[in-house]
Amino acid sequence: MIEFIPPWILWLTAILGIIIGCIYILITWDYRYWMKRGVPTLPPKFPFGNLSDLFLARRPPQDFYRELYDRFEGQRYAGFVAINEPFLMPRDPELIKSILVKEFSHFHDRGLPADESYDPMSLNLFNLNGKRWNVLRNKLSPTFTSGKMKGMFPLLRKIADELRETIEREIAASGSEVELKELVARYATDAIASVAFGVDGGSLVDSNAEFRTKARLVFSNSLLNHLRTTATLVAPQLSYKVGVETFDPIAVDYFVKVVKEAVDYRKKNAVKRADFLQLLMGLREGDGKSSSDEILFSEVPLRNVSFSHREGYIAHLCILLVSLTKAELEAQCMLFYTAGFETTASLLSFCIYELSQNSSIQEQLRSEVDAVIKSHGGEVTYQGLAEMRLMDRVLNETMRKYPSLPMLFRECTKEFIIPPATGDAKRWKAETVNGGTLIEVGTKIHIPLAGLNYDSQYFPDPERFDPDRFSDEAIKSRQPYVFLPFGEGPRICIGMRYGMMQSAVALAYLVYHFKFRPSERTTHPILFDKCSIFLAAKGGCWVQISKRD
Numbered sequence: 436m437i438e439f440i441p442p443w444i445l446w447l448t449a450i451l452g453i454i455i456g457c458i459y460i461l462i463t464w465d466y467r468y469w470m471k472r473g474v475p476t477l478p479p480k481f482p483f484g485n486l487s488d489l490f491l492a493r494r495p496p497q498d499f500y501r502e503l504y505d506r507f508e509g510q511r512y513a514g515f516v517a518i519n520e521p522f523l524m525p526r527d528p529e530l531i532k533s534i535l536v537k538e539f540s541h542f543h544d545r546g547l548p549a550d551e552s553y554d555p556m557s558l559n560l561f562n563l564n565g566k567r568w569n570v571l572r573n574k575l576s577p578t579f580t581s582g583k584m585k586g587m588f589p590l591l592r593k594i595a596d597e598l599r600e601t602i603e604r605e606i607a608a609s610g611s612e613v614e615l616k617e618l619v620a621r622y623a624t625d626a627i628a629s630v631a632f633g634v635d636g637g638s639l640v641d642s643n644a645e646f647r648t649k650a651r652l653v654f655s656n657s658l659l660n661h662l663r664t665t666a667t668l669v670a671p672q673l674s675y676k677v678g679v680e681t682f683d684p685i686a687v688d689y690f691v692k693v694v695k696e697a698v699d700y701r702k703k704n705a706v707k708r709a710d711f712l713q714l715l716m717g718l719r720e721g722d723g724k725s726s727s728d729e730i731l732f733s734e735v736p737l738r739n740v741s742f743s744h745r746e747g748y749i750a751h752l753c754i755l756l757v758s759l760t761k762a763e764l765e766a767q768c769m770l771f772y773t774a775g776f777e778t779t780a781s782l783l784s785f786c787i788y789e790l791s792q793n794s795s796i797q798e799q800l801r802s803e804v805d806a807v808i809k810s811h812g813g814e815v816t817y818q819g820l821a822e823m824r825l826m827d828r829v830l831n832e833t834m835r836k837y838p839s840l841p842m843l844f845r846e847c848t849k850e851f852i853i854p855p856a857t858g859d860a861k862r863w864k865a866e867t868v869n870g871g872t873l874i875e876v877g878t879k880i881h882i883p884l885a886g887l888n889y890d891s892q893y894f895p896d897p898e899r900f901d902p903d904r905f906s907d908e909a910i911k912s913r914q915p916y917v918f919l920p921f922g923e924g925p926r927i928c929i930g931m932r933y934g935m936m937q938s939a940v941a942l943a944y945l946v947y948h949f950k951f952r953p954s955e956r957t958t959h960p961i962l963f964d965k966c967s968i969f970l971a972a973k974g975g976c977w978v979q980i981s982k983r984d
């Protein structure tokens with residue numbers, strides 16, 4: 436038979452065989468990485484390692500990380516492989532604290548690509564590493580000071596009122612059954628457009644406004660988008676090598692155009708606003724004095740810096756003096772735009788879904804909102820929001836049950852040894868360093884938020900929606916570092932306070948004007964979308980909404 440096969444086919448088959456063989460060896464080379472170190476693990480499978488279910492969208496990311504966490508009950512940490520990159524999953528809150536805070540100098544990066552030649556959008560604060568991140572973080576921190584937040588408040592209130600009007604229109608046109616996720620995403624999109632860029636997003640008025648349709652592209656739950664996000668987050672090195680882009684290129688083009696027009700308009704008309712875009716424009720033009728840290732830094736004379744630190748000091752100073760490039764400015768805008776709506780939309784929609792299922796909590800919250808609004812002259816005010824204690828607990832409990840991201844990630848940037856603990860299983864001496872585990876530079880860390888949030892030793896009866904878990908006493912009596920919806924340490928979410936305020940304003944409006952009941956279109960307990968690394972309900976988040984009398 437073989438003589439009938441043309442030789443070129445034989446050659447091609449042989450070459451293909453060799454290529455596949457090489458890829459196989461390359462990917463599986465380190466599959467015994469954790470086993471060799473005596474770290475609890477599961478056998479990886481070609482080609483996705485331990486993350487096949489995540490990559491192939493066989494299980495929602497939230498459920499996936501929860502199960503991975505639960506399988507290693509009693510262990511302080513476990514090790515896995517994402518395609519060919521080893522990652523550590525810490526379970527112990529003390530170890531988590533070390534990684535995020537105490538030993539931050541060993542774990543200051545997320546290990547994501549940040550390289551203009553690969554993708555200019557990767558130069559954003561979330562991706563940036565080391566000193567570049569540090570400098571930019573200091574420069575951007577003034578975006579959400581208390582003063583700026585107060586300034587944003589009237590804008591948010593106006594958009595929350597537009598949300599109310601839109602829901603009323605929606606009910607009048609299509610009945611009381613409403614899909615909330617998209618509605619509140621439109622609110623959050625318009626809010627960030629207005630407070631950060633001074634632009635009218637117009638997506639509440641028109642669901643097909645370009646600002647919204649392009650935003651949808653970034654977080655669409657298509658398999659392709661799922662592969663892109665998952666690969667960038669959990670196997671960044673490989674994604675970098677194969678050129679996976681950070682955001683959808685059509686959305687990027689549109690948004691870059693919007694930012695350019697806004698910048699040109701402000702320059703041409705000498706318009707200045709106290710917002711994020713203005714801050715960035717100042718940095719772009721070299722007016723970097725807005726960061727208090729920077730001023731502090733430049734005021735330290737060189738002679739006062741110890742000799743061993745001079746090199747770092749000078750390097751730092753040089754970076755500070757360099758203003759933001761055009762690509763850096765656009766990358767920050769794109770990140771703030773996208774970070775601002777998906778997380779808030781997820782939080783608000785799950786929150787209202789839970790309120791629709793728990794009518795007594797809904798009523799208690801409504802009583803609180805009514806009372807505070809009444810005591811503030813019939814208005815939702817900045818001060819009034821701070822007085823809504825149950826509101827804060829309800830939002831926190833929502834983030835416990837529905838964390839936007841199923842895990843936090845870091846990369847080890849300086850060798851670290853996890854010290855042994857008394858309860859650790861016995862291991863061969865050769866596997867350990869002074870009885871501890873050596874974490875090598877480049878090792879990725881995935882902190883399983885979804886697992887911690889449902890661990891019954893920290894949150895008894897975890898499926899129950901119970902805002903009292905976040906009363907002052909309950910927080911005090913709980914082990915710290917088990918609830919981290921915004922992350923922790925120097926890389927904590929920069930938009931945390933704004934995200935909470937934006938959600939609270941909308942929730943106050945919604946609870947004040949409407950009542951919510953369960954809809955049969957969304958199951959209870961909720962099923963999550965398998966194709967979205969950001970937590971999303973499968974088929975949307977439906978509730979029955981009626982106007983209050």
Ligand code: HEM
Pocket residue numbers: 560561562572770771772774775776778779782839840843844919920921922923924925926927928929930931933934935938
């Ligand atoms: C409810 C709303 C939000 C949630 C739940 C959320 C959650 C998170 C989480 C979990 C992280 C990773 C933190 C870590 O690794 O320790 C993060 C980082 C970040 N978030 Fe948010 N976020 C929200 C809203 C926002 C908003 C409104 C913005 C901006 C307008 C924003 C901008 C960012 C940025 C820039 C980072 C990267 C910070 C850095 O690496 O220095 N987030 N967020």
